[in-house]
Every structure is written in structure tokens, then in C-alpha cells.
Amino acid sequence: MGAKDNQQNQDVLIPPAVNWHCQASCNYGCKFCYARFSEQQLMPRLSAEDGCLILESLSANGVSKVNFVGGEPMLQSHLETWIIEAKRLGMTTSIVSNGTKMSNAWLEEMAPHLDWLGLSIDASTDALHAAMGRGRRGEIKRGKSHHLARCHEIIRLAKDLGYGIKLNTVVSSVNAFDNMAHLVREWHPSRWKIFQVLPIEGENDGEIGTLEVSEEQFQAYVVRHQNALSDMNEIEIIGEDNDAMRGTYAMIDPLGLVYTNAGGKYLYSSQPVHAVGFEAAWSQVAQGWSEEDFEHRQGIWNWADDNATVRNPVLQSLSSVSNDEADGGAEA
Numbered sequence: 001m002g003a004k005d006n007q008q009n010q011d012v013l014i015p016p017a018v019n020w021h022c023q024a025s026c027n028y029g030c031k032f033c034y035a036r037f038s039e040q041q042l043m044p045r046l047s048a049e050d051g052c053l054i055l056e057s058l059s060a061n062g063v064s065k066v067n068f069v070g071g072e073p074m075l076q077s078h079l080e081t082w083i084i085e086a087k088r089l090g091m092t093t094s095i096v097s098n099g100t101k102m103s104n105a106w107l108e109e110m111a112p113h114l115d116w117l118g119l120s121i122d123a124s125t126d127a128l129h130a131a132m133g134r135g136r137r138g139e140i141k142r143g144k145s146h147h148l149a150r151c152h153e154i155i156r157l158a159k160d161l162g163y164g165i166k167l168n169t170v171v172s173s174v175n176a177f178d179n180m181a182h183l184v185r186e187w188h189p190s191r192w193k194i195f196q197v198l199p200i201e202g203e204n205d206g207e208i209g210t211l212e213v214s215e216e217q218f219q220a221y222v223v224r225h226q227n228a229l230s231d232m233n234e235i236e237i238i239g240e241d242n243d244a245m246r247g248t249y250a251m252i253d254p255l256g257l258v259y260t261n262a263g264g265k266y267l268y269s270s271q272p273v274h275a276v277g278f279e280a281a282w283s284q285v286a287q288g289w290s291e292e293d294f295e296h297r298q299g300i301w302n303w304a305d306d307n308a309t310v311r312n313p314v315l316q317s318l319s320s321v322s323n324d325e326a327d328g329g330a331e332a
Contacts, residue, residue, distance in 0.1 A: 015250035023076035024254040031133040053274040059089040118166035172211040181228035201265035260288030
């Protein structure tokens with residue numbers, strides 16, 4: 001069912017996965033960013049209780065996966081509370097981050113609650129990252145980035161703890177001819193999503209003109225890497241051009257408003273989820289989401305069956321130790 005058909009359907013289709021942009025601000029300076037939330041940064045923040053109400057409504061309405069994104073979600077003071085609550089409600093939990101504050105202690109604490117850890121990594125060198133603005137703002141002002149080195153360590157720690165690993169890469173004119181294959185081979189993520197740099201009216205459309213790439217350039221990047229990694233069938237490589245990204249994401253903004261991006265601009269609900277519930281808020285913007293196109297871009301995947309607990313015996317061991325401790329049968 002396309003977006004136009006969905007608009008005419010009296011029964012609102014509930015998306016199985018939602019991206020919750022739970023934090024408006026970010027400490028990075030990515031030039032292509034389409035989630036800047038300039039207005040939302042000036043508004044009062046959600047309370048921990050409001051966030052839990054959002055999660056309860058998502059779960060009650062059949063959403064099975066929530067992806068915590070930003071801004072930079074690791075700057076959200078209630079993030080851990082919300083991740084734990086989402087997992088308690090039975091949802092698959094995921095995060096996409098630049099790696100800020102992802103210490104070994106944090107990863108250990110969240111391991112029983114967070115299934116998928118996604119990192120945004122765009123290039124094989126930090127010189128390219130600096131040119132794209134993918135680095136802390138202070139670094140970028142000095143023309144530097146240390147993003148890659150930080151992510152190397154996070155991936156190593158996360159894999160040892162049994163997290164499912166995802167990579168997100170934005171292809172722009174800066175990195176269109178870069179070769180990421182050796183890094184992806186080393187990191188061995190379960191999924192690698194490659195995005196064509198996306199203009200969004202009112203967010204980044206006035207700033208990314210020189211960063212845009214043609215459809216041909218984008219597809220050449222995707223195919224080149226798919227061929228280079230053709231012997232690694234266990235890595236799912238998904239390319240999303242601008243058409244695939246529009247109208248296929250169900251999103252919640254930092255204020256709790258539901259929104260979509262079907263027309264290349266954001267369409268927001270008039271009321272937040274924690275006030276009226278997800279179904280009521282979603283019904284206000286559901287015409288901007290296509291179930292058919294969502295499935296076509298491989299929006300449905302085995303996020304529950306292939307989660308970290310099932311895939312990695314490390315977490316099974318941690319879970320077993322935790323149960324023993326609850327019974328008084330093991331020492332810390």
C-alpha cells in the first residue's frame with residue numbers, strides 16, 4: 001500500500017518500528033545533518049515519566065522495535081531509564097549514536113537492556129570525517145576529528161559484551177569515492193545501512209548543496225562495497241537513496257510529536273504521544289508513511305530473532321550469572 005492509498009484507508013496502519021529522536025541537541029557538527037531540531041532545543045524537555053508514557057503507548061499499540069536517536073541520544077539524561085523501560089515492555093531496543101559517553105561501564109550496564117548498538121561512521125579516515133563535520137564541534141573548529149578512533153574502541157567493547165552491531169554511513173560528495181570495505185570487514189556488523197545524503201526542507205536544504213551526490217554516484221558506492229564484501233553474506237548491506245528514505249520512517253521528535261518526511265519536509269502531529277497516545281498522534285501524520293515502501297527498503301528484518309542475547313553466548317553467561325546472584329549462588 002502506497003502513501004496515497006494509506007491516506008484513504010480508514011484503518012490506520014501502525015508501523016512495527018519507530019525512531020524516537022529523544023534528544024534535540026548534539027555535540028557533533030555534521031554539515032549534512034537533517035535532524036537539527038533548532039526549535040525543539042528551545043522548548044521544555046520531556047520528563048522521565050512522559051518518556052515512559054510514550055514507550056507504554058508504543059508497546060500497547062503493537063510497535064515492536066524502538067530506535068533511540070537524536071540529535072545525540074547519549075546526551076539525554078533519561079536515556080538509560082527509557083531503554084530499560086522499553087526492554088521491560090518487551091520491545092527490541094536499538095540506538096544510533098556518535099559514541100559519546102559510551103564507556104565500558106555504560107555498555108556493561110546497558111547490555112541486558114539494549115539489543116542493538118548502531119554507530120554513525122562515514123569514512124575510512126578522520127580527515128574525511130573532519131571535512132564532513134563528523135566530529136566534536138571543538139575538534140571540527142580545529143579542522144580535526146578523532147571519531148574513527150573512538151568508534152574502534154566502542155565496537156571492540158560492544159562486541160565483547162554481545163551487542164548486535166549496526167553501522168550507518170552517509171554518502172556525500174566528500175566520501176563518495178572512499179573505500180570502507182576493510183573497516184566493515186574488520187568490524188563485522190550484522191547490518192550496514194548506507195544513505196544518500198538527504199536534503200530536508202527547513203532543516204539542512206540551505207547548507208548541503210555542495211555535499212549532494214547523484215543517484216548514479218550513490219549506487220556506484222553501494223555496489224562497489226557490496227562487491228568488495230560479497231564473501232561476507234552474514235553482513236546485510238542496505239543502500240537507501242533519497243526516494244527510499246522519504247515516507248518510510250515513523251518518527252517521534254524530542255517533544256513527543258510524531259512525524260514523517262514524505263514530501264521532503266517534516267509533517268508533525270499537533271499533539272504529543274504522551275498526551276493523546278501513539279495511535280491518535282500517528283493518525284494525524286500516517287498519510288506520510290507507506291507500508292509498502294517501508295518493506296521495500298528492508299525496514300522489516302530479524303531484529304528480534306537475531307538479537308544480542310540469542311547470537312552471543314557472552315550475554316547468556318551474564319544472564320546466567322545475574323540469575324545465580326539473585327538466588328545467592330554466585331559472587332560478584
